[in-house]
Amino acid sequence: MLLHGFGQTCRCWGPTAPRLARTHEVVRLDAPGHGGSAAVAADLPATGRLVAEAGGRAIYVGYSMGARMALHVATEVPGAVRALVLVSGTPGIEDAALRAERRAADAALAQRIRTGGVPAFVERWLAQPMFAGLPPEGRFVEERCSNTAEGLATSLELAGTGTQRPLWGDLAAITAPVLVVAGEDDERYAAIATRTA
Numbered sequence: 667m668l669l670h671g672f673g674q675t676c677r678c679w680g681p682t683a684p685r686l687a688r689t690h691e692v693v694r695l696d697a698p699g700h701g702g703s704a705a706v707a708a709d710l711p712a713t714g715r716l717v718a719e720a721g722g723r724a725i726y727v728g729y730s731m732g733a734r735m736a737l738h739v740a741t742e743v744p745g746a747v748r749a750l751v752l753v754s755g756t757p758g759i760e761d762a763a764l765r766a767e768r769r770a771a772d773a774a775l776a777q778r779i780r781t782g783g784v785p786a787f788v789e790r791w792l793a794q795p796m797f798a799g800l801p802p803e804g805r806f807v808e809e810r811c812s813n814t815a816e817g818l819a820t821s822l823e824l825a826g827t828g829t830q831r832p833l834w835g836d837l838a839a840i841t842a843p844v845l846v847v848a849g850e851d852d853e854r855y856a857a858i859a860t861r862t863a
Contacts, residue, residue, distance in 0.1 A: 667721035668694045669732030675701035678806040695720055699821030704814040709824045714738030718746035727751040740840045747842040754848050754855045758832035769828025776819035785811050
């Protein structure tokens with residue numbers, strides 16, 4: 667089960683999905699608020715249950731928001747998880763003040779998406795330094811722009827990192843094999859990945 671990041675759709679896995687499909691049955695779905703699931707509004711615990719229902723017993727591979735979704739599958743429906751692959755994800759923000767700051771930042775971004783539209787959001791999002799090295803075919807601009815402003819904004823408000831209950835205390839209960847991955851140049855997520863592992 668491939669779980670995409672915020673602002674993407676299930677088609678943003680590019681050549682990864684067909685490569686995995688050579689040896690695995692691959693299921694991709696649009697996260698709540700994204701792509702064909704734009705009208706679905708769900709917080710992360712509900713998303714975990716919805717994803718488990720769609721994927722059944724599987725290996726859950728999640729990137730960023732998708733990694734947080736995969737962690738919620740593991741905490742909400744642990745029997746569904748054969749294994750987890752968490753790419754640039756976080757179990758959450760522990761400090762209540764920092765979490766409140768992030769929630770406010772997510773709410774502000776949601777408002778900017780609603781007022782400025784998806785194409786302007788995608789342009790700003792992909793202009794961030796962490797995406798500078800993406801080749802044109804890895805940017806998925808058209809796919810990202812197929813999202814709706816309301817869907818993305820609602821996703822941020824219900825399932826953004828600021829609204830996420832920290833799962834650090836739940837990690838030890840995950841008995842399935844877990845692979846935690848972060849880019850070597852991404853110091854922040856490399857540190858989170860090390861701690862998560």
